Amino acid sequence: MKDLLRTEHLSRADVELLLDTAADFAQSPLRSHTALHNKSVAIYMTKPSTRTRLASETAVAHLGGTPIFIRGDELQLGRGETIADTAKIISGYCDALIVRTFAQSDIDELGAHASIPVINGLSDDDHPTQLLADWLTIRENFGADITGRKFVYLGDGNNMSHAWLIMGAIMGAHVVTATPDGEWAPDAAVVSKARAIARTSGATIEVTNDPESAARGASVLYTDVWMSMGDPEAERAKKTKALEPFAITKELMSLTEKDSIFMHCLPAHRGEEVSGFVIDGPKSVIWREAFHRRTTIQALLYHLTRGEIKGN
Secondary structure (H helix, E strand, O other): OOOEOOHHHOOHHHHHHHHHHHHHHHHOOOOOOOOOOOOEEEEEEOOOOOHHHHHHHHHHHHOOOEEEEEEHHHOHHHHOOOHHHHHHHHHHHOOEEEEEOOOHHHHHHHHHHOOOOEEEEEOOOOOHHHHHHHHHHHHHHHOOOOOOOEEEEEOOOOHHHHHHHHHHHHOOOEEEEEOOOHHHOOOHHHHHHHHHHHHHHOOEEEEEOOHHHHHOOOOEEEEOOOOOOOOOHHHHHHHHHHHHHHOEOHHHHOOOOOOOEEEEOOOOOEOOOEOHHHHOOOOEOHHHHHHHHHHHHHHHHHHHOOOOOOOO
16 A cells, blocks of 8 residues: 555554554654655645644654655645646655645545655544554553443544544444534444444444443543634534533543543643543543654654555
């Protein structure tokens, strides 16, 4: 597999390989410091970023490469050059491309026309690099055996909920999304895809509108901001009202398992999708989760550039 364009393209063997390598990079960041020696990686972002940008640039540097950061307004794409032409040009200069943008179709097109590995650093539909960091954090806390554990996402049925369902299905886990019904529920096609994967992997896919039922007995409660980049400001009041029952509070956390953890992809809005008591409390693993954005992107670059990700 040349690229990582969508979470669903990974096999469980791919994920396990990436997590093993990322765990090694967490212990020894410079253990493969010549892997990208004399090579460069373009990092193209049309959305603002803290974790993805810093994780990507440091990952490239730790592999001995040169990161080249490109903002959305710094390419001729903004003046009409095609995505296909842009992909071919970047392929002539760089050895990999990390993209953080709005339309998933743009990332797919870059992958189709680039001769170098293309990594989806976030789109409106998916966030595979975040889920790799999440699952390494989960593995650190619970080990490889997740039998009997329930992993729950609460809030907006956005790109994070989609990636959560798909990755959980790949890993054979019991994964749940608890969201409002209707326009802020996960996309039905994604749910269908997750259930198709689950039929092979043995995963359990659960979609509910009941946050208390979802939280009861969970090992993980996970959430994201309620207003994502690009969401119409005019929808804020309506969306906030619909999502308020899905906020992760001390009371909701009390329904979980004794060894449960709280996770968030960040940035967070305390007092909205999560209370300060939870996110800054002893069950929160958000900083370790954020740290693993670098280790997992480093593992992705290492294995993709060596042609070692096989796909499903």
